[in-house]
Amino acid sequence: MLIINCPLCGPRDHAEFTYVGDATKNRPKNGDSSNDNAWYDFVYLRDNPKGLHEELWQHSFGCRCFVKVLRNTLTHEIIATGMPKDNLILKEKGLELNV
Amino acid sequence: MFRFQSRQQQRLDDGGQINRLAPINFTFDGKKFIGFEGDTLASALLANGVRLVGRSFKYHRPRGIYSAGIEEPNALVALRSGDRHEPNTRATAIELFPGLEAKSQNRWPNLLLDYLQINNLLSPFLSAGFYYKTFMGLPGWHFYEYFIRKAAGMGDGTKFKDPDKYDKKHVHCDILIVGGGPTGISAAVTAGRAGARVILVDNHPKLGGQLNGERYFLDKKPAHHWVEQCVEELDGLENVTIATRTSAFGYYDSDVVNAIESVSDHLPEPLGYQCRQRLWQIRAKKVILATGATERPIVFSNNDRPGIMLASAARRYVNQYAVKPGKKAVIFTNNDDGYKTAFDLARSGIEVVAVVDSRKNIPEHFEKELNEKDIEVIASSVVIDTYGYFGLNSVKIGTLSHNGKTIESNPYIVSADLLAVSGGWSPNVHLYCHSGGKPVYNDSIEAFVPGELSQNGHSAGASRGSFSLTDCLQEGHNIANTMAEALDLEVAEQIIPETNENTIVPIEALWRVPGKGKKFVDLQDDVTESDITLAHREGYVSVEHLKRYTTLGMGTDQGKTSNLNGQAIMAQEKSEPIEKIGTTTFRPPYTPIALGPLAGRDIGLSYKHTRRSAMHNWHKQHGAIFVEAGQWLRPQYYLNEMEQPSKENMDKAISREVQTVRTSVGLVDVSTLGKIDIQGKDSAEFLNRVYTNGWTKLPIGKARYGIMLREDGLVFDDGTTSRLDECHYFMTTTTSNAAAVLSHMEYYLQVQWPKLDVKVTSVTEQWAAMALAGPKSRNVLSKLLPTINVDNESFPFMGVREVDIEGVPARIFRISFSGELSYEINVPADFGEFIWQRILEVGKAYSIRPYGTEAMGIMRIEKGHVAGPELDGRTTATDLGLQKLLSSKKDFIGSKMMHREGLKDENRPRLVGLVPVDKKSRVKSGAILVKDPTLAPPVPKLGHVSSSAYLSPTLGHPISLGFVSGNIIETTKKIWAVSPLHNESHELEITDPVFYDQKSERLHD
Amino acid sequence: MTEVNTSKNSLRRQSGLAHVINYGQFGNVTLNGPSLFICERHPLTILQLDTNKSKTLTDISNLLNVEFPHTNTCNGDDKRRILWLGPNRWLIVEPEHECLQTLINNEFNSSEVFLTDLSHGKSTVRLRGRNARDVLMKGSGVDWHLNSFGADYCAHTKLFDLAATVDCRDIDVFDIYIARGFAEDFWGTLVDAAAEFGYQVD
Structure with a gap:
């Protein structure tokens, strides 16, 4: 089991959350239909990093907020959590990606 | 000679932690015995002189009690009987209770006369991999396998349903302490005094751990005084919870430790409302692993006979249980531990013949006591072999050569009925490993100890290799204070009591003794030294291969006494240091656990929660046959009063319901549809983005059908959304996608478009919904709403009205799934059953009938409406014939990706209607569409059947919806549906997907 | 079923728990009486x-x-x-x-x-008594300890596998809100978990 610290509700079991996906992907602007690659990247391309990874979870049994989770895929350690707009990796400067 | 009397002939007259005033009756293999309160089954059997308790796994060799704890490899018995029968329980861990019933295992017909002991004579052939090597290639392996598996093995499980209840509990703490020995108690006292929220778990009935089995003195008083004093203090602290009989079996991510509390395992059966066991899921900020260490044996010839046991176990039997495990003892050791055993046994009146120490130098500080007790020490020597078939009667002793590979002088035999063996202690690093840690080898104690810290679980005391009592007490205190500091608590004082222990002289590794005969490494799995050397010769040298090839450590004890010996022997064979060989990965559970507490109360119908509509009770009372739709229970169809459930009556009921709706009027419960309330000034803009069609021009009081795409351009869900007010909409979704659509919208509002002012709320449960459908539905509605004009002009198709029905506020939507004139009536759920009944009463004049999901499904297929089977995540709007809903004037979710080449291919399978050429075949949904069913595979797939109505009462023959490749539709009118699994093939005619009322006149009038 | 304002209403309006509640004392009720009291709050x-x-x-x-x-x-x-x-x-x-x-x-x-x-969309159960927290501990991983979840705290959590809102009205009084459609199942689970403490349904 993982315990995810919901920025609003506090630490909760991961069973209260629904995994949404990779939080590092940016949706191309709605009006922007010229950039095929950007859409392809947003919809399909997913890395499978060993080490730190930003993920999006929804606290579906709680406040229903989407929560950004910085997780180490190697150890399952959750290093930080925040709201979708937060950049957790910057916040945890001391840590390098893909450790 | 084997008739045991119940006089406890091996019990000491005094001492021990048993209550001699509380005798307990029990039976073993049907014979009656008496033990005392405080006994384990093992100690009570030993007290009664029972040495032989089981037969070994493979060779059926007689076995006795080997340890005094959960590490027991030998003494596995079947406990209780009937529905509480439990195989493979460890006699050393079972608390004696009145009426306890135990049976030996793996013998036939009985322990003394076990026919399969022939395996022992055949044993030269039965080495690792023997069965597979010999039988696997031959014809008839399946025939042999049955007998082979029967000959080897453990106890049989019960086939009855478990009568007991199991419970779960979620707990939190600042500091979890696993293990209530000296380290754990010391840590608990310090952490408790510091004010931390502490949970101390221990798998025994009382705290003390190793102290209970030793004759230690703390501050010059027997150690139990200190334990009692600490427990009293801890009991008085509100911030400390002590959980005894609670075994921590796994350390998981996020510092979650799971433990099982044996609530009533020590009782004949649970009392009243007690559960049998309870799972504790412990969420700790910090964890102290004070799990102690396990003694391991030495590998020598015939080291498995009843009467041979671990040195510390022999000591525990005399000290804790006041039981003499033998009359005449030999101690065999490579470390100081054997001496402690020798002294404690001698003090209890057991004749200690000799201490055989493989080390050259005898620790000087033992000499005085050795002389006092007249115990002979034979240095640089080893036990070479043992004798006695049903129990030890003598041992052979010899001197070890310098290199340890041969026996030097002439060996000699001494008689003894107890051989206590100590090969050193291995820290219990299991939970540390579960937490993600990698153990490292420590030469000074010849064992693996915790390495770097993973998570927040710190090992202390014997579990990190600190074997002296003072160190244990000190480390417990220190680690607790370090944690208290980290938790911003005041550190606490504790005066560590003075101990009476001797300085420890280092162990000198001795893993195995040269000699012939069976030398068991893993007693539970009957893995011998020669199996390991064979594995080495055959190249299975990695510890992981060694384990799987020989089954070393794969029994219920998970090799607690055998792993390190096996790995050390492999290291010797490879001439490599043990640290290079490494150790296998420890995984939860630490000890065998029952599945009951993991399931808790989530069994039977409680496994999955059931969701009921507000009209559920009415349905139940009126002949509804229910079907599961996700978690919901929905009426599938209704049987008349006299009808019994049968296939014929089901068909009859469904036809009746469809005909009623098509000719008159019916009522169906549609409460399960997802309902989402949408408010906010940007609601219309938001709907424009989530739906493919336009929403800005929808007037207040009107509903519109829409489809949603996923980002990849495929259809996600469909439904109607109504505008209730300027900035207030009411959306419906399919039953199965209700939760997914809500999350989908929340995602865009929170993550992608946080600036949009839109609030979405699920109101599925707020409204009971029912569809009144059929040509007479308007008549019923107008009777229900006498003051409101419901004619076609005033309440047109896709109109929405908020009205009162007999004082109940209702929302009525003129939308149709069945293809008939239809009104979906929503009322607050508490009024659902009342309004449902009122409509049926009012509708009596029109022969109204409730209908279920079957009739509903048939009618939507007749009408060519798409539903779940068509919205399967692989179809585009064009595939479904819904291309006119794709707006080109705006961007919406999926609008970019839906233009990809593959999604615009003309030859993609498109929605069609399918009718069996013989007008009667029932075509299974999921059947594959092919050109010719007689072709040899691979046959090109031209499409599939998505939904099938086995009968269409309206058309008089079965119909289906399906998907057929675009180019096929244009060139042919006939196609075959095949279902090879059912050996079925039917010829179908391809038709328009709308079978009924193609101009949709019926819903518009 | 709880009484509703008018007699006309009581015939018409029905809570999601109407068919499942049995009143009285159940489970391990000792001489000291039940240690839990459970009731529906409705309407x-x-x-x-x-x-x-x-x-x-x-x-x-x-x-x-x-x-x-x-x-x-x-x-x-x-x-x-x-x-x-x-x-x-x-x-x-x-x-x-x-x-x-x-x-x-x-x-x-x-x-x-x-x-x-959402008046009709949620069923509300009040759990009161000295073992109320013990029952909550069986169903959810929230820290229900008094120091973490005292009076006037609320939590939205997964309680016995269902989405629930728990309002701590007082030290040992909790109002639990659950989706109406699951109310019957929830009730069954709750009283099963409460049985070992002895409970009274009011």
């Missing part, structure tokens, strides 16, 4: 309020005479409770009061405050 007005205008919030709070609570807490008195639900979202609960929605709607602009009536 209630349950109104979800969304707004991100703090001025509006202050005005509504003056109108209702209850402060809007912060994250994970509740405010109110014996009658009216306001629970924090999520960012800019609250739940107002009180014994059935039909005009509450009208009251707010009349006073405030519909583009500033958004109300959603």
Whole structure:
């Protein structure tokens, strides 16, 4: 089991959350239909990093907020959590990606 | 000679932690015995002189009690009987209770006369991999396998349903302490005094751990005084919870430790409302692993006979249980531990013949006591072999050569009925490993100890290799204070009591003794030294291969006494240091656990929660046959009063319901549809983005059908959304996608478009919904709403009205799934059953009938409406014939990706209607569409059947919806549906997907 | 079934628990009496309020005479409770009061405050007694310890595998809100978990 610290509700079991996906992907602007690659990247391309990874979870049994989770895929350690707009990796400067 | 009397002939007259005033009756293999309160089954059997308790796994060799704890490899018995029968329980861990019933295992017909002991004579052939090597290639392996598996093995499980209840509990703490020995108690006292929220778990009935089995003195008083004093203090602290009989079996991510509390395992059966066991899921900020260490044996010839046991176990039997495990003892050791055993046994009146120490130098500080007790020490020597078939009667002793590979002088035999063996202690690093840690080898104690810290679980005391009592007490205190500091608590004082222990002289590794005969490494799995050397010769040298090839450590004890010996022997064979060989990965559970507490109360119908509509009770009372739709229970169809459930009556009921709706009027419960309330000034803009069609021009009081795409351009869900007010909409979704659509919208509002002012709320449960459908539905509605004009002009198709029905506020939507004139009536759920009944009463004049999901499904297929089977995540709007809903004037979710080449291919399978050429075949949904069913595979797939109505009462023959490749539709009118699994093939005619009322006149009038 | 205002209503209105509640004492009731008391609260007005205008919030709070609570807490008195639900979202609960929605709607602009009536969508169970926290501990991983979850705290969690809102009305009094469709199942699980302590259904 993982315990995810919901920025609003506090630490909760991961069973209260629904995994949404990779939080590092940016949706191309709605009006922007010229950039095929950007859409392809947003919809399909997913890395499978060993080490730190930003993920999006929804606290579906709680406040229903989407929560950004910085997780180490190697150890399952959750290093930080925040709201979708937060950049957790910057916040945890001391840590390098893909450790 | 084997008739045991119940006089406890091996019990000491005094001492021990048993209550001699509380005798307990029990039976073993049907014979009656008496033990005392405080006994384990093992100690009570030993007290009664029972040495032989089981037969070994493979060779059926007689076995006795080997340890005094959960590490027991030998003494596995079947406990209780009937529905509480439990195989493979460890006699050393079972608390004696009145009426306890135990049976030996793996013998036939009985322990003394076990026919399969022939395996022992055949044993030269039965080495690792023997069965597979010999039988696997031959014809008839399946025939042999049955007998082979029967000959080897453990106890049989019960086939009855478990009568007991199991419970779960979620707990939190600042500091979890696993293990209530000296380290754990010391840590608990310090952490408790510091004010931390502490949970101390221990798998025994009382705290003390190793102290209970030793004759230690703390501050010059027997150690139990200190334990009692600490427990009293801890009991008085509100911030400390002590959980005894609670075994921590796994350390998981996020510092979650799971433990099982044996609530009533020590009782004949649970009392009243007690559960049998309870799972504790412990969420700790910090964890102290004070799990102690396990003694391991030495590998020598015939080291498995009843009467041979671990040195510390022999000591525990005399000290804790006041039981003499033998009359005449030999101690065999490579470390100081054997001496402690020798002294404690001698003090209890057991004749200690000799201490055989493989080390050259005898620790000087033992000499005085050795002389006092007249115990002979034979240095640089080893036990070479043992004798006695049903129990030890003598041992052979010899001197070890310098290199340890041969026996030097002439060996000699001494008689003894107890051989206590100590090969050193291995820290219990299991939970540390579960937490993600990698153990490292420590030469000074010849064992693996915790390495770097993973998570927040710190090992202390014997579990990190600190074997002296003072160190244990000190480390417990220190680690607790370090944690208290980290938790911003005041550190606490504790005066560590003075101990009476001797300085420890280092162990000198001795893993195995040269000699012939069976030398068991893993007693539970009957893995011998020669199996390991064979594995080495055959190249299975990695510890992981060694384990799987020989089954070393794969029994219920998970090799607690055998792993390190096996790995050390492999290291010797490879001439490599043990640290290079490494150790296998420890995984939860630490000890065998029952599945009951993991399931808790989530069994039977409680496994999955059931969701009921507000009209559920009415349905139940009126002949509804229910079907599961996700978690919901929905009426599938209704049987008349006299009808019994049968296939014929089901068909009859469904036809009746469809005909009623098509000719008159019916009522169906549609409460399960997802309902989402949408408010906010940007609601219309938001709907424009989530739906493919336009929403800005929808007037207040009107509903519109829409489809949603996923980002990849495929259809996600469909439904109607109504505008209730300027900035207030009411959306419906399919039953199965209700939760997914809500999350989908929340995602865009929170993550992608946080600036949009839109609030979405699920109101599925707020409204009971029912569809009144059929040509007479308007008549019923107008009777229900006498003051409101419901004619076609005033309440047109896709109109929405908020009205009162007999004082109940209702929302009525003129939308149709069945293809008939239809009104979906929503009322607050508490009024659902009342309004449902009122409509049926009012509708009596029109022969109204409730209908279920079957009739509903048939009618939507007749009408060519798409539903779940068509919205399967692989179809585009064009595939479904819904291309006119794709707006080109705006961007919406999926609008970019839906233009990809593959999604615009003309030859993609498109929605069609399918009718069996013989007008009667029932075509299974999921059947594959092919050109010719007689072709040899691979046959090109031209499409599939998505939904099938086995009968269409309206058309008089079965119909289906399906998907057929675009180019096929244009060139042919006939196609075959095949279902090879059912050996079925039917010829179908391809038709328009709308079978009924193609101009949709019926819903518009 | 709980009594409703008028006799006409009681025939018409039915709670989601109407068919499952048995009154009396059950389980391990000792001579000291039951240590848990369970009852349904019905009918209630349950109104979800969304707004991100703090001025509006202050005005509504003056109108209702209850402060809007912060994250994970509740405010109110014996009658009216306001629970924090999520960012800019609250739940107002009180014994059935039909005009509450009208009251707010009349006073405030519909583009500033958004109300959603959930009175029928939720079933409410009150769990009271010295073992109430022990029962909650069986069903959810929230830290129910008094020091972490005292009076006027609320939590939205997975309780016995169902989405639930728990309002700590007092040290040993909890109001549990559950989706109506699951109410019967929830009740069954709750009383099963309570049986070892002995409980009374009022």
